[in-house]
Each structure stands twice: as C-alpha cells, then as structure tokens.
Amino acid sequence: MGKFLRVDLSTSGIKEEEFSIDVLKGFIGGRGLGVKILYDELKPGINPLSPENKILIMTGPVTGTPSPETGRWCSVTKSPLTGTIHDSQSGGDFGPYLKFSGFDGIVIEGGSEKPVYLWLDNGNAEIKDASPLWGKDVFQTTDTIIKDHGDKNIRVACIGPAGENLVRFAAIMNDKHRAAGRGGHGAVLGSKKVKAIAVRGDKRPLIADEVLFKETTDKVIRKIKEMSVTSESLPNRGTAFLVDLINEEGGYPTRNFQTSVFSTADRTGGQTLRETLLIKAKGCWGCIIKCGRITKVPAWSQFSGEGEGPEYETIWAHSAQCGVDNLESISKANYLCNELGLDTIEMGNLIGLAMELYEKGYIEEEATRGVDLKFGNEQAIVELTWRTAYRSGLGDDIAEGGVTLAKKHKALELFMGVKGQGLPAYDPRAFQGHGLGYATSNRGGCHLRAYMIAAEVAGEVTGEKIKLDPLKTEEKPKWLKIFQDLYGACDSLIVCKFNTFAVGAKEFAGLLTGATGWEYTAEDVMKIGEKIYNLERAFNIREGFKGREEDTLPKRFLEEPIPEGPKKSHVLKLGEMLDEYYKLRGWRDGVPTKEKLKELDLEKASQDIGV
C-alpha cells in the first residue's frame, strides 16, 4: 500500500504521491485515509460542487487480496447533499482492478473545462477526452470505453446523466450495476466534468506475511460458513428476504414512515423475487457469500428490463415507502437508477416524500405535470426517476434533496432524514439502537454506519449469537459505539460489512498485519475506528455543525407512536440513550472533548474546533 495518484483537473496535472507511513498505519486506507486527507486538505466552508472540493477514489490494504469479501472500494468527499464529510462504499470488481492497475487510490481536485475520463493502465495514468461520452448513460459509457480500448479486462466507474446534471444524490456506478450510492458523489464528479475512471492491470498486491494472512483467511472462511446469515440466508435468498422479516417485526417503514407495516409486502419480498424475476445469484470480486441477485422483467411487461438487484433497501424505497407492491415496476425503477446513476435509497425516500406532500395538498396538481402522485402509483416511481435524473419539472426540486423539497412546501417535518440524507428501510421507533445510530451518524441518515439490526433482529454479530431486544434502550449506546468503531475500520481495510456477521476486529487485525507487515491487534483496529469516527465528527463541527442539535430525528419518530402492527404505540426514546452515548464517546453535547482528541492523537483537530 502506498502509491496514489493526484489529479489536478484545473491544470491537467497528474503525479504520483505517497503518504507517510505514520498516516498509512494510523488510518489504514479507504475511508480512514480518505477522511484524514480531506481533513488536512479541504478548507472549511467550500461548496461541494465547486473545484475547491476534492474527491478520493480509494482502496484499502486488503483490497484485491486472496481473502473473502475484499472486492470493495470507496469514494470520499464533502457531500453536496449533507455538507458533511462523506464516504460511499461499493462492491463489484472495480476496487481490485484499481489496485491491479498499480494505484491504491486517486485524489481528484480542481475542475475540468471539458468532459474527461481517467485512464489507469498498469502503472500509467492519463486524462482522456470524454466529450463523446458526455450524455451517455452508465451502461453505454461503460460499454463504449471497453470497446474503444478493445479489452474486456477493463473495469469502469462512471456517472450517468444524474451526475452530469448535478443531482445531489447522484451515484458513482461501477461495473454497471454497483453503486457508491449515497451522498451525491456522482454530482461531485459531474461538477468536475469527470465522466469516468477506467482501470486495467496485472499488478497483484504483495502480502507481507503469507502464513498469517492465510491462517486468518482460513478462519474467516470457516466462520462465514458457520453463521446462518452468511452461509444460508444471504447466498440463497439475498437481502430481499429482509422485506418479509422486517415487515413481520412491524418495523417496515410505509408511506413515508407514516406507519410500519405494509399489508402487501409479501408481493415484493425475497420469496416472491425468487419465484418470479430471479435469474441467478452473483457475488462481487472475491466473494464467497454472493448476496447479489441478477433479475429480469420479461419483455412483454411495460416494466421490462434486466440487471442486478433490486436489493432490500431498493425494494423498500420503491415499494413500502411509496405504497407500491408491483415487483416489476420496483425492479424497473432499480434498473433505471443504475442506468441513470442515482442512489436508490434517496430516490425512493424522496418519491415517498413527494407523495405525502401531494396527498396532504402541499404539492398542487399543476406541479405534477400529469404524474399521479398518490401513494401506490407504480408508474410514478418509474416516471419520477427519469424526471429527477434530467431535472424535469418536479424532478428538478427532488434533485435538490429532501430538505430543499420539503422546505419549499413549508413542510420540513415531512422529510424523513438526518443531516439532509434520507433514512433507509428500518423504522427507528421499532429498533431503538438502530434509531440511535441514525441520529448520531456522521454522514446523515444511514443504516451502515452501524448495522444494529444485526444484533436487534438477525442475532449474529462477529461470529457470536447476540440478540438484543429491539424495543429496549439498555446497552444500546455501548453496542452502537462498538459497531461504529468496527465499521470505521471495516470501511478502511476495505472489507464487505457482511463479513461482520461472522468475524470482527481480531480477524481484521490478522488480515492487516498479514497484508502490510505492520503489527495490529484487535484493540488497535477498534482504536483506529474510533479515531476515524472522531475525526469525521471534528470535520463536521469545523464545517459549522453543532453536534447535539443535528444528532436527532424528525418529530414523527420522537413524538408520533407507530399507529399499528407489532410495534404499535412505540416511539424512539432518543433522550434515554443519547447522553450515555456521548459519555461513552467522550463527547460533550455531540462534540469531541479536548481530552478525547488528545487520546486519539488528534490534537490539531482539537485546536481547529476550539475545544
């Protein structure tokens, strides 16, 4: 690990760069290293869609190594949706192929006058003209680049029309169907006129201690095969199976989180997907779990199409969130989001918001331009996806994100999001720990800063059977911190979070030590995760976030009980958990204390944020 590219689009300059061993050891790679670089290099207050922003395309020290679930990469930037530091993780093949091209990551800064793409070829790098690609969708862009170079061993990450049109939740898509989805990283690339990054090469990463690495890998494989989630549910049924379980638990957000049970959820769940549209399972590079699904909606359907997904979050976002139970239209919306380059979670969340705004009279008929915005309209979820990508009519408002859309109609309380990013597919009133995670996420409404559902529902966490009562608040702050710190490290190695149903910090330490030759213990791994979480928090505070003020959820969750179903009458008891969480974190009102930052070797951050 250690060879990076710095691309200055304003001068068309490319140079190779290395970071100090202390920084690499201390922040690992991926998310951690990205946060460190941006904390040091970004001035506070910059516009995320200006040339002053930077976006990092990152791998980690175990990316592309022969251990399972190491096929991931991430982008790190200041988000145009939330204004926070923001990393977005993705699977597929692109991550390892970026590593094989000879580079561990790319720092992209400045802005180009004309569309360009980055071409990384076995140790060499060029900025190439992308004018003929501008305007093409993700699939066309990928196919054209591969065809132009005449080599199927190329992998491509790119933006679609949504990124070009600066939709604030535009995704970076890779391998056509995989997404660095959340937070609008696609718009950041679009603002820099970077259409794509194409990679090729045969430079496999070296392993410093092959014996230790193999020993740890064998253990990881064994544990993945022992745990039910990773050996049975995900491989055989995919993530879509969660539709059935979360709905049965009474925590499946429906019609913009107005309730938490969807009466026809079974029409869109994993069992139905398996029986109707599923072609086969698919895994990312180096994956033995293979949770991905390839599906097809037949040609005779008005919603015909094919591709990867829809996954659980996408199904929820276009199904219960919008009141739609037609799996074909939901799948079509999913394929479209991939082709146009959109975050499926945000897209569905905001269609649901638009539907509630319409049904309550905030959005008038004229503004819909002929799209019937009543909950349940299976056409609307497809039509609004197109209109958002191309910023047409109401789509232009949606493209600005939930806060802007809801504020425009003086109904901010109806946007179900945190720090500007829409909430995903679990009602926080039904899963107290998960709700605390939503509130305290550094990147806004997110289920993957800490997947507390693993403990509150699935019951498998790092190879142990842990079953926490989802309705209780006791112990949740402690567990949330564990998850957040572990995932900070996980996103930096980079390893798929599904590994964490089966393994944890001890195995991560083994993989890191084996890959790099630097000694890491499980405690070191968790400490680095904690450091990353604190530096992210300091970044946000430096940007003007206050801490406790933004660590909250819409009133719907704090004051309106779930109206029906198994979790009827429950609200999120945030107040019972937040103070304890801050105490465990060593924060005061959501701001890291001087002592905590000193403990984590982040003294400069302490000065920057005035503590």
Place this chain on the structure above:
Amino acid sequence: MKFFGPFKELVGKRWMAVEVHQDISILEFIHEMAEKSNPRLVEEIVNHEEDLRPNVIVLINGRNIVHLDHLNTKLKDKDTVALFPPVGGG
C-alpha cells in the same frame, strides 16, 4: 403460523392456521404444527434437549420469543407465529 425461507420449503406452505387450546406454549404449538405439516419441523427449531436452536428466529406477533418467555411463551387467540432463519443485509 407463517413459514419463511427453509421452513416454507420444509412445510410446502407459506402459512397454516390451526385451532388450539388456550394457554398453549409456543413449544407445544410447534409440536402440533409439525404433526399437521412435517414432523421434521420440530428438530429444525429445537435440539434434543428442546432448547431453541440458535439459527432460528421465532416471532410471536412480531416479537422474538427470546425477548418474551422463550419456548414457554403462551399463545393467545389470534396470535401469529412466524418462523425465519437469521436474516441480515442492507
């Protein structure tokens, strides 16, 4: 009782409704269901000592029985039981 995933495959149905006596425990209910559907259902849910297997989620009205009274939890009229393997994801 609703059957999901491997339980649906075992029983061949998505759900069954059965009338039982008041205050039946969930363990007794599982035995009754197994008699009416597939005897293997019991061994998929509990081990030889009749402890709940770790890779089964049993919900009564959406609540995991491990947070209620485990296999002694009593059922009431119109209760819904759901059987799942552990499921996680995104």
